[in-house]
Each structure stands twice: as structure tokens, then as C-alpha cells.
Amino acid sequence: MPVLWQDIAVLFALLLPALIVGAFVLAGFRPYMLVRAMLWRFRWTNLIFMSLIAVSIGIGVALIAQERGLRQGTARAADPFDLIVAAPGSEITMLFAAVYLRPSDVPLLSGEVYDHVASAENVSLAAPIAFGDSYNSHPIVGSTAEFVTHMSPQLAEGRLFDNYWGAVVGARVDLSVGDVFEPAHGVGDAAEHDAHGGAEYRVVGRMQPTGSPWDRAIVVPVESVWEIHVLPTGHAPDNADQLGPPFDPGYFPGTPAILVSAEQLYANYALRAEFTTAETMAFFPGSILASLHSVMGDVRQVMSLMAIVTQILVTIGMMVGLVTLTRLFARRLALLRALGAPARFVFAIVWSYTATLIFLGAAAGIAVGFVAAAVISRIVTARTDILVNATLSWSEFQLVAAFVSVTVLLALIPAAIALSRPVVADLRN
Structure with a gap:
């Protein structure tokens, strides 16, 4: 992904949720108490979804950071050899x-x-x-x-x-x-x-x-x-x-x-x-390494693409799971609508709930990425005898931000599906 679009993804990931939440507040909707209750009521199921997001993001960014760390380590090892x-x-x-x-x-x-x-x-x-x-x-x-x-x-x-x-x-x-x-x-x-x-x-x-x-x-x-x-x-x-x-x-x-x-x-x-x-x-060993690193640069692009594809698959699976998860509290949402709650308020509840899972999972994924990068660095160092110190950098945060941006938008889908369910049928279930 070009650097410009990565920066836009970061900005989008930061601004989009704030804009949507701001729109809810201006409209008089404050669904946070209900969202917190839903997070606690289905905490184990929520934990599974957040763990899935965290592991996907953590392993993906750790592997990409590892390639950069290995490149720096091999170059450092060749420095004394003019x-x-x-x-x-x-x-x-x-x-x-x-x-x-x-x-x-x-x-x-x-x-x-x-x-x-x-x-x-x-x-x-x-x-x-x-x-x-x-x-x-x-x-x-x-x-x-x-x-x-x-x-x-x-x-x-x-x-x-x-x-x-x-x-x-x-x-x-x-x-x-x-x-x-x-x-x-x-x-x-x-x-x-x-x-x-x-x-x-x-x-x-x-x-x-x-x-x-x-x-x-x-x-x-x-x-x-x-x-x-x-x-x-x-x-x-x-x-x-x-x-x-x-x-x-x-x-x-x-x-x-x-x-x-x-x-x-x-x-x-x-x-x-x-x-x-x-x-x-x-x-010059440095010149030979530069040629090898250009090949590793291609590998990095492949790894980044694989990480993105993996996260897309995780996102699709997560959206399907969230649609299924909304059925757990479909009767509660139907009761709110029967009591006169506007459809926009119910929409705000479902979207806020889904977006919270995404943000918490992404934050945990960054933590998993730091730990995974350190563990993999030790393994690579032990196997190659080349000191590798891999840590997450701005490019990995950009990748996470792009994932958050896309999934926050896709989170509108479960919210829309929840509104399309018949109120009477959900009250009888």
C-alpha cells in the first residue's frame, strides 16, 4: 500500500469513529450504558471475537516487523567487512x-x-x-x-x-x-x-x-x-x-x-x-546484501499482502459471527423498538457494540504484535546467530489502522441487519 494511502488510512481510522460517535451525541443518542451491559453480559463470547482479531493482527504485524529486523541485523553483521x-x-x-x-x-x-x-x-x-x-x-x-x-x-x-x-x-x-x-x-x-x-x-x-x-x-x-x-x-x-x-x-x-x-x-x-x-x-558485502535485501523487499510485499488477505478473511468471518451474535440480544433490541426507541438509536447501539469489539481487539493485537516480534526475534537470533531486534514501527501501525478503518465501516452491516429483523417475531422468541 502506498505511503500516502497508509497515512490516509490512519487518519480515517482516527476520525471516522469520532465523527460517527459525534453524530450520535448530536442526535441525542447515548447508547453507551447499553453497550457496556452487552459487553459484560456476553463477555466470554466477546472475548473470543477480540482474541481472534488480536491474534490475526499481532502475528501479521510481527512477521512484517521481523523481515525488517532481519534486514537490519544482516547489514549490521556485515559492517566490519569493507x-x-x-x-x-x-x-x-x-x-x-x-x-x-x-x-x-x-x-x-x-x-x-x-x-x-x-x-x-x-x-x-x-x-x-x-x-x-x-x-x-x-x-x-x-x-x-x-x-x-x-x-x-x-x-x-x-x-x-x-x-x-x-x-x-x-x-x-x-x-x-x-x-x-x-x-x-x-x-x-x-x-x-x-x-x-x-x-x-x-x-x-x-x-x-x-x-x-x-x-x-x-x-x-x-x-x-x-x-x-x-x-x-x-x-x-x-x-x-x-x-x-x-x-x-x-x-x-x-x-x-x-x-x-x-x-x-x-x-x-x-x-x-x-x-x-x-x-x-x-x-563489497554491503552491495551483495543490497541485492539480497531487494529480494527481501519483494518478500516483504508478499508478506504484507498475505497479512492483509488474512485480515480480510478474519474480518469476513468476524462480520458473519457478529451478525450471528446480534441474534443473542435480538429480543432485547426488539423490546426497545416496541417501547418506541427510534431505529437510529438501535442502529447506534449495534454499531457501537461492534466497533468497540474491533477497537479493543486491534489494541490487543498491537500488544500481541510486540510480544510476538520479541519472541520470534529470539528464535531467529538463536537459529542464525545474527542479532535481530524487531519491533513494531509506523508502517505496522498504518496496517492496523487500515484494518480498523475497513472493519469499522463493515460494522454498519450487522447494525443494518439487526434493524431488518421483524420486531414481533423477535419478541416471541
Whole structure:
């Protein structure tokens, strides 16, 4: 729904009931005491109708808010990754592997390629990202101390690693500083334990929360990853104790990806062009996410349409139910008409009663939406390791207002049907 029409729906939802109620008051009709009595007399039935409205609205707006929260969470997780350099292939596959730590089998970049990237003008950080091992479902990633400080400028506790067998864990890793653990080869159910000859890491620090899958990652020196896989450590034998860059191209075993950060933001564009060659692929994770988010935007439109269709079906069912519900007090309405109450007064009673159910149900639906959005956010965060904080915004309130506007108008139908019933027949029932 266009924004202009959504704003009109909100205004209409606020003004229409006030106009109708004002018209009742000016006409001398004050049906509120009778409406309150009807709400209390049939309170359990009324509660069912309001619950139906509340659940329909709450789940609909919570799902729409969740899509926006997931979009914001994925973008936040990719913020530290200015530019990724990898072997030519699928940018989306490498995005999920390097940024969101989804296991992938990707080719490696050679030492010559890494040296060219690291020594390029304006490059302030060229951190190798080597993955493939794990500990209790926590991915172990080989990189440098500079990479850790890039992801977490201030550690939550501990210090950076200063030897091959130190490890800095993410905020949600169930290890404490000083703990010792043994890596497994592979990730998940396919992980091979005791595959690295009893190599052990000691936790020396913990990163600040990032709201990304890196909160569950373990960062270790890339040299140790190469060594336990019986590969050169990136340094010549006479520099075997060196940790971190510069790496010797002749002893560099390869890395799946390189995180590149430029001294100036504008320089990233020049670096992307420079590193996009027959041997390398350079891309901005933010650009890939923008493409994915455009698809999610289409999904949002579909979800909004589904929510509207669901609410239309609920509205139709509710109107049918309200028409049936008016039969419960048809005899009372017939008695009012027999005593001389104007038809407009009876009409006002039925409409006010129906509109009250709609407004109370919609208000409860907003509360249900807030709760549902929080619950779904926790589930999505636990399943994806991406921090999702979804909450209702103006667009969700516009959707609720549109629903209220339409149903308040449709509430005139049960009121009209109640007036069309024969008075004598209802008095005899």
C-alpha cells in the first residue's frame, strides 16, 4: 500500500469513529450504558471475537516487523567487512562463508596474490580468513591479531594472542579465559575429532558482542591453522616464531578470503577495481546484501499482502459471527423498538457494540504484535546467530489502522441487519 494511502488510512481510522460517535451525541443518542451491559453480559463470547482479531493482527504485524529486523541485523553483521577478496566464483557463497561463517568449499588465494593485496597502496588491513575447523559447533577461524582488533577494538576481557596456540573467543562462546580446548577438523556432524594430533589452544581473550555469527566464533593465529594441517606457516624457517604479517609468499599455503580495509573510504572503490582480475574477485558485502535485501523487499510485499488477505478473511468471518451474535440480544433490541426507541438509536447501539469489539481487539493485537516480534526475534537470533531486534514501527501501525478503518465501516452491516429483523417475531422468541 502506498505511503500516502497508509497515512490516509490512519487518519480515517482516527476520525471516522469520532465523527460517527459525534453524530450520535448530536442526535441525542447515548447508547453507551447499553453497550457496556452487552459487553459484560456476553463477555466470554466477546472475548473470543477480540482474541481472534488480536491474534490475526499481532502475528501479521510481527512477521512484517521481523523481515525488517532481519534486514537490519544482516547489514549490521556485515559492517566490519569493507571489502572481501577471494578466488573467482559466487559472491553470495563467499559472503555467507566469510561474513556469516557458513561452511563452504572454496578455492584458496596464493601467497603472491596475498602479497599483492597487502602491499597495495591505501591498504591499511589485509587479514587472511582461514576456516574449516571447529570446537563444539563453534567455527575456528585463522587470522591475525589486527583482524581481532578490527572486529572488536576493545576486548571484553583478556588480551590478544601472542603465540601460535592462543585463541580469542567470541562473546557467545562457552569458554572462559584460561580454558584449553582441542580443535576438530570440519564443522558440524562431519567434524573429525582427534584429527590434529592432540593440538590444543588456550583462550587468552574474549571479543565484545558484535551481533553477528562472529560472536560464536573462535579466532586463532592463521599460522596455527596451517601448522596443524601440516602446511608451511607463512614464514621462512629462520622466522618460524614470527606471528602475523608480513607473510612470505613462498611459504604462504593459501587462504579462502582476505578482509581488506582501506585508509580512506573512497579508496575501497579503487581497490575493488584493482583486485577484480582473472585470479581474484573483490566485492563489497554491503552491495551483495543490497541485492539480497531487494529480494527481501519483494518478500516483504508478499508478506504484507498475505497479512492483509488474512485480515480480510478474519474480518469476513468476524462480520458473519457478529451478525450471528446480534441474534443473542435480538429480543432485547426488539423490546426497545416496541417501547418506541427510534431505529437510529438501535442502529447506534449495534454499531457501537461492534466497533468497540474491533477497537479493543486491534489494541490487543498491537500488544500481541510486540510480544510476538520479541519472541520470534529470539528464535531467529538463536537459529542464525545474527542479532535481530524487531519491533513494531509506523508502517505496522498504518496496517492496523487500515484494518480498523475497513472493519469499522463493515460494522454498519450487522447494525443494518439487526434493524431488518421483524420486531414481533423477535419478541416471541
